[in-house]
Amino acid sequence: MSDLYSILGVQKGASQDEVKKSYRRLANKYHPDKTKGDKAKEEKFKEVQKAYEVLSDPQKRQQYDAFGSQGGPGMGGGMGFDPRDFAQNFGGAEAFSDIFEAFFGGGSQRGRSKSTKSQSIPGEDIRISLKIDFLDSVFGKEARINLKRIVKCESCGGSGAEKGSKIVTCQNCKGQGTIKEVRQTLLGQMVASKVCHVCNGEGKVPEKRCSKCNGHKRHSVNQEITVKIPAGIKSGSSIRLKGKGNEGIQSLDGDLYVQIVVEDSKKFIRQDYDIYTKCNISVIQAVLGDEIQIETVHGLETIEIPPGSEHGKQIILKGLGVPVLGQKDKRGNHIVVLQIDIPKKISKKERGLYLELAKESGLEIKPGKSGLLW
Ligand SMILES: [Zn+2]
Ligand SMILES: [Zn+2]
Structure with a gap:
């Protein structure tokens, strides 16, 4: 198979417009309407279609340029091209796949793969x-x-036929699996084929449909x-x-x-496999240290607050976090973050004690302009 550009008769740097023009000319020239029965020209027509499918799509074209021409327009193979992608990605692809099916329908690979496919779901x-x-x-x-x-119908075993009913040729498509349809396109009148909606492309239908799945299998x-x-x-x-x-x-x-x-969770914050909780303590606890209970996902735990703990200090409880996925016995940690509460209101007695504390530590507390302290 030759290079896609030479199939379309354009230079590698050709504009999308040139690609389109050349495609139209060639598609016209090799159109099966004019070359009836000429196998070589049919092949040529197919090649032109395929080359255009790639080169008219900037993304496919770029991919093709990057991977070179060794895959050729055979696609499907090493280049990672799947003709079905074209139908989805390529604007107006519907028209082209219809063209394929209309002229090469029964005989083309596309046509065949479609009809075998439709039997399986x-x-x-x-x-x-x-x-x-x-x-x-x-x-x-x-x-x-x-x-x-959606499960296989247990009543018909997935055949779609009522028990004892025969499988017969579909009358709608006369067993072809497709229905031909004449339509106008930019290349003139075209016969497009559609998958028969009665047999879903199989060409065969049960004489009597399964009453449980209505023939849907x-x-x-x-x-x-x-x-x-x-x-x-x-x-x-x-x-x-x-x-x-x-x-x-x-x-x-x-x-x-x-x-x-x-x-x-209202209580726990998870980060990776570690769990964080905040723990509010008083200034006194922060200064003197304490032993308190905190809640972990594994239950209550006693922790020690060391004397002189600062706001934001983290106390790590090893292995009391979240089990590591797929690793038995391995767990993250539980981390307690200390938050020191500064009292907003204190009693008269407390104030006295604080002042005594101030005196003890050599601090001279002034009443301030507002005199609120006193
Ligand atoms: Zn059924
Ligand atoms: Zn049919």
Whole structure:
């Protein structure tokens, strides 16, 4: 396969306008309407389409330029191009895929892969989010969730046919799986083909549809699913339950992704695997030191405030934080941050004691202009 630029007959630096012009000219020249039956020209037409699909899309073009031409417009292969991407990314792609199906429909790879594909239904992934309590995120738990899933119809076993009913040729498309449709496009009148909506492209339908799934092969159910939430899970992380998404028909079942949202705690602040709490102490405790009880996620703990503790001092309780995900016996720390409360109001007696303290430490306290102290 030659280089995409030479297929379109343009220079490598050609503008998008030149690419478009050249494409139109060539698409016209090799249009199957004019080259009826000429296989070589059919191939050429396909090549031109594919080259245009890449070069008309700045992103694809850039990718192509970067990776060179060894992959050729065969795409699908080493270049990471998937023709299906084009249909999604490329403006007006619908028209082109229709062209492909119209002229090369039954025989082209695209047409074939489509009809085989439609017989199988891939199981879709399901994504949900689950709010859990702060402590549940620390210790883990088994959560039960109600989930709407699409499962294979147990009544027809996924065939879509009522028990005992035969599978017959679809009358709507006469077994072709596609319906031809004439439409006007910029290249003139085109025959486009659409997937037959009666048989979904299979060309075959059950004589009588399964009454449970109405021939859809699957139906939705409400199921209760147990999700094991591991200890130490962080907010925002997802748990994947393989095969618990929607069930596929002749294809893999989808997965279920449960995104965990951890509710904030009123008492604890988590940072990584450490837990922080604030602890308010009095000036007296800060000066004299004390032994107090604080709450950790693992229960009450006695800690010692050393004499002369400053505001903001951190006391670290090793291993009393959050279990490290997937590492048994390893836990973060609990960190107590001391907050010294300065009393706003003191009694007369307290004032006296403070003044005595001031005298003791050689401080001469002045009443100030407002005289509030006295
Ligand atoms: Zn059924
Ligand atoms: Zn049909």
